[in-house]
Amino acid sequence: MSPQPFIATKQHRRFIEFADAVRRQRTIGICFGQAGTGKTLSARRYANLHKAETLLDEWGPRDDSDSTVYAALARKRTVFYTPEPTSTPRHVKEDLDHLVARVSICIEAHLRETGKVTSPIVRSHKNVELIIIDESERLNATALEMLRDRYDRDNVAVILIGMPGFEKQFSRFPQLYSRVGFAHEYRPLAEDELQFVLERHWRKLGQTLDPDDFTDAQAIAAIARITRGNFRLIDRLFTQMHRVMKINELNTITDDVVEAARSTLVIGLT
Incomplete structure (x- = not known):
């Protein structure tokens, strides 16, 4: 049996509205829901990872067909990231720097192809407007503070995804919690x-x-x-x-x- 095609449910549409609002307002959003409800699928789809994952992972020689991937990444300007269970704050920072740089280069390529950018100066991190972190329970206090600092310095929106109850842990980090603008519960199918x-x-x-x-x-x-x-x-x-x-x-x-x-x-x- 071949893999099931992606199904755009009402919950997925609501996630899109939530993510768009977080990105537009340049704030921090929290998304929580039971395992298996579709949070990760929606987030990956929003970031167009189904089109860009191979290119971002392999990062080899460019091909003319890659322009469709550049355009897809430019539409949402979003990085999707899942930390490893044993990731240290340093690893999280390095991984995010790595991903942001690659996505930014792709967006930059699209902007140049379409004539929207002609300046030789590249401010790569400015091309990314939203960072989505899946399995956010894996982040410790230092990693969360690093994200808060990146949010402040780069003016980049952040969405943290996790299981129900994980959002309550942020009340222990007032500098981060005070910056949360939206919370979204991803529910099972009605x-x-x-x-x-x-x-x-x-x-x-x-x-x-x-x-x-x-x-x-x-x-x-x-x-x-x-x-x-x-x-x-x-x-x-x-x-x-x-x-x-x-x-x-x-x-x-x-x-x-x-x-x-x-x-x-x-x-x-x-």
Whole structure:
């Protein structure tokens, strides 16, 4: 089964509005939500990492096709970063300097290609307007102070992403907390969003979802009960459902298929 295409849910749209506001106001934003709800996917998509990740990681010789990546990075002027579990403040600073420089060079290339910049002077860090930090619980007090200092010095917006409750730790850092302008909770899929997502998963399996059909309605209810609207868990469940249907040569998604797929997964609290 091929990877699922990105699905623009209502929660993703709300994240875009939140990130745009943080970037526009040049403030600090906090995004929190349960694991698997889609926070990281939305943040990576916002930063256009799905288009730029290979170029930023490999950083080899340039190609004419790279101009599309430059344009994508220039649209949001955003760096996405996930610190390692054992990252020291020094490592975080070096990693961010490295990423900001590469993204800035790409944005600079786009601005020159489009004639918006003609000056030979490059102020690279000024091209980046927003830094998104995923797994922010991994940052210690010194690393947070380093981010606060970068925010003040470079006038760059910052979004910190983490699990519910992580936002409360910032109350212990008044200089950082006083600069927080927006907080956004990334919630599990609501009923209408769940059906929207399930329609696409059904289609991926060559089926058409009909909520008025008794069999489909039973399957939807089983998926909703098992996943509680958790985006990542839905994706994992459908991967197993595809396997169950293929092994048993089934052509219909039923609640029995859902339960059989569920029995193969290790599901924690959502």
